[in-house]
Amino acid sequence: MWAGYRYFDYLCGVSYFFIIIMRKFISFLACIGLVAMAAGAQELSNFASGRGPKVVSPDIDGPKTTFRIKADKAESINLVGNWDNNSEGVPMEKGAEGVWEVTIDTPSPEIYTYSFVVDGVAMNDPLNVFVQRDGNRYLSMLTVPGERSENYKEAGKHGTVAHRWYHSDILGMDRRLTVYTPAGYEEGKSNYPVLYLLHGAGGDEEAWSSMGRAAQILDNLIEKGLAEPMICVMPNGNPNQMAAQTLGMPVAEFDRNDPAMRNAYVRSLCEEIVPFTEKNYRVDARPEKRAIAGLSMGGAHTIAASSLYPELFDYICPLSAAGAITPEQAKGLKDAGVKLYWQACGNTDFLWDRNMEIKKALEDAQMDNYVFFESDGGHVWSNWRYYLNNFAPLLFK
Amino acid sequence: MWAGYRYFDYLCGVSYFFIIIMRKFISFLACIGLVAMAAGAQELSNFASGRGPKVVSPDIDGPKTTFRIKADKAESINLVGNWDNNSEGVPMEKGAEGVWEVTIDTPSPEIYTYSFVVDGVAMNDPLNVFVQRDGNRYLSMLTVPGERSENYKEAGKHGTVAHRWYHSDILGMDRRLTVYTPAGYEEGKSNYPVLYLLHGAGGDEEAWSSMGRAAQILDNLIEKGLAEPMICVMPNGNPNQMAAQTLGMPVAEFDRNDPAMRNAYVRSLCEEIVPFTEKNYRVDARPEKRAIAGLSMGGAHTIAASSLYPELFDYICPLSAAGAITPEQAKGLKDAGVKLYWQACGNTDFLWDRNMEIKKALEDAQMDNYVFFESDGGHVWSNWRYYLNNFAPLLFK
Numbered sequence A, B: 001m002w003a004g005y006r007y008f009d010y011l012c013g014v015s016y017f018f019i020i021i022m023r024k025f026i027s028f029l030a031c032i033g034l035v036a037m038a039a040g041a042q043e044l045s046n047f048a049s050g051r052g053p054k055v056v057s058p059d060i061d062g063p064k065t066t067f068r069i070k071a072d073k074a075e076s077i078n079l080v081g082n083w084d085n086n087s088e089g090v091p092m093e094k095g096a097e098g099v100w101e102v103t104i105d106t107p108s109p110e111i112y113t114y115s116f117v118v119d120g121v122a123m124n125d126p127l128n129v130f131v132q133r134d135g136n137r138y139l140s141m142l143t144v145p146g147e148r149s150e151n152y153k154e155a156g157k158h159g160t161v162a163h164r165w166y167h168s169d170i171l172g173m174d175r176r177l178t179v180y181t182p183a184g185y186e187e188g189k190s191n192y193p194v195l196y197l198l199h200g201a202g203g204d205e206e207a208w209s210s211m212g213r214a215a216q217i218l219d220n221l222i223e224k225g226l227a228e229p230m231i232c233v234m235p236n237g238n239p240n241q242m243a244a245q246t247l248g249m250p251v252a253e254f255d256r257n258d259p260a261m262r263n264a265y266v267r268s269l270c271e272e273i274v275p276f277t278e279k280n281y282r283v284d285a286r287p288e289k290r291a292i293a294g295l296s297m298g299g300a301h302t303i304a305a306s307s308l309y310p311e312l313f314d315y316i317c318p319l320s321a322a323g324a325i326t327p328e329q330a331k332g333l334k335d336a337g338v339k340l341y342w343q344a345c346g347n348t349d350f351l352w353d354r355n356m357e358i359k360k361a362l363e364d365a366q367m368d369n370y371v372f373f374e375s376d377g378g379h380v381w382s383n384w385r386y387y388l389n390n391f392a393p394l395l396f397k
Helices: A005-011 A015-032 A034-040 A044-049 A214-223 A264-280 A297-308 A327-336 A352-364 A381-394 B005-011 B015-032 B034-040 B044-049 B214-223 B264-280 B297-308 B327-336 B352-364 B381-394
Strands: A059-061 A064-070 A077-081 A099-105 A110-118 A121-123 A131-134 A137-144 A160-168 A173-181 A194-198 A231-234 A290-295 A315-319 A340-346 A370-375 B059-061 B064-070 B077-081 B099-105 B110-118 B121-123 B131-134 B137-144 B160-168 B173-181 B194-198 B231-234 B290-295 B315-319 B340-346 B370-375
Touching: A064 A110, A077 A099, A110 A131, A110 A381, A121 B121, A160 A264, A173 A214, A173 A264, A194 A264, A194 A297, A214 A231, A214 A381, A231 A264, A264 A297, A290 A297, A290 A381, A297 A315, A297 A327, A315 A381, A327 A352, A340 A352, A340 A381, A352 A370, A370 A381, B064 B110, B077 B099, B110 B131, B110 B381, B160 B264, B173 B214, B173 B264, B194 B264, B194 B297, B214 B231, B214 B381, B231 B264, B264 B297, B290 B297, B290 B381, B297 B315, B297 B327, B315 B381, B327 B352, B340 B352, B340 B381, B352 B370, B370 B381
Parallel strands: A194 A231, A194 A290, A290 A315, A315 A340, A340 A370, B194 B231, B194 B290, B290 B315, B315 B340, B340 B370
Antiparallel strands: A059 A064, A064 A099, A077 A110, A110 A121, A110 A137, A131 A137, A160 A173, A160 B160, A173 A231, B059 B064, B064 B099, B077 B110, B110 B121, B110 B137, B131 B137, B160 B173, B173 B231
């Protein structure tokens, strides 16, 4: 609770009072039992304040990484992480002062998520402040530094990430979207290209900026001169949702037999979100300055949007895509002109065969500037971050 | 994971493939054991998809609220919430299919946080997607609807919440801040008043927009015509931090003996953040259109900033404040002109006596337009949300 307090006494100029007050407050908390409550909450305050042993988790030490949790009364704790397919996880061992720990080989550089399974119940690591939300689940993060994860860290210069709302007549609601503007956007006067970046099923308008590290990747690529400064718009691709479920907004019940709702989200994207963006931001509104990319369901949206609106996007990047493209659609798109059609899929992805069909359709149509990017691995965020890091430098050039 | 998937088949136009694919994917997951991993993570997928009993938590039913958690192997589970001072919590009982539950009297309308203590280890409610971060702890939220919490819900019209960076020469770093602009700001041309809203010790630039519900409160008040449309700037008040610790940025080590660092954060606020805001947003930059408010340490910052820069802010609202004001400072501020000095404190706050001293100093100086707002309760977010909801309608009028 008192992270900022260490420097407060010196820097605020009302310092002396505050230190006294904080000491009084800590005594006060102890009196009314709130320290006991904090102790129930993993004794973070004890650990963090140095009044108990300093327990760190996760603790990366070169090739070995140790996880720890204080749990006096638990009978078994397992560590389960997505660095392997071991759904049972590995058992942790109880040591001094009720602190359980386990040491594993540090996995290769990437962002992973993990849980502790305490007497059969999965929970986050209470000592780890780094947490991701995947749909309705919160998961502790392990970031292993290295070349692969280099651009997932905070860059030196940061763009702005805004949560904003647009009105959709097509979907009949105000809807939230996330907009990244690159460092220098607000101070400048020039117009920017735009990447429309779409999430998968179960995701929402926060998926790419949280799990996808989109702002960090773009900040780093732009700072290094590897990508063009660009705006990135990350909408909510669930047409029944106004916003991420964490906002508690009502969810629409659409009539599935209503023909007016066919392709409703893709139409809202192309007929409402693109114009909204071009009206509200300094955008270079030419097709050669518009890109669309999306993962899984968002890959299907990417294929559908670019096929149904062939003049709109010159850069098209379906990632581990669901969906399909017909020969007629592929021909229409080729005729409209494509500066880059960059399709990516992991070679153990359950959608690999489907992606081979999409690839064949694009090759049969002799799509211009077509690239198929094969990675290891499956239908996972480590691939989608990796893809963004690889295709963003190719856009708008 | 598949929240958006229900409508996808109808709305996307690539529907049939996707349904087939999703079925394949679920089979695929089962094969490689990921369903088992999800099962470890509270079997959310089972519960959510209807393949097991539908378990809901928290479940508010008028005067009674029930909490539930599935835990086959646990020996004891207690519910601990901040609606009372019972740090032990209340025991939950194991029922059918390993689902533990407890029913309590629904507390009065407010936002609360709670934990499950499973065999001595505190954890969040895995069935509850509503989570708040308080410093380095994540806590499950219980929002009880009613008059008091009415403005904490999402409004009809939403402003934009942006995470942006400013450069501080005084603190020698780029620093992150949260900026709320009201609905209509981007489309309009008029200039807006600004509220600078400061967090307490242990908080950061996300505290007011998450725990404080500042965007929701301002959205609702503005929509109802109760508050002037205003910009709200929420900086990081920890001078050693570039940003919230969730970003993993380096923390500065200041030399406590360096006189150049005295009042460094308050100086950065008044000499850097205010000019940054007035340069980058459409701001009415007169003192009568500038307000400053803050809680606890942020209350001390509020008092210090308004005392050290008496010409800057005409609206001053220290909340459960630390800090102090000298007779000379109070006189200087009165002489500069104050449109509202609104001091608030809970009558069980550990800082009550300190606030009485501040009150006396302001009354002794015959501060113009001085209001002391007393509430029940202590040094808690329920009070700070309540204060914002009460003073925001008084600003800029």
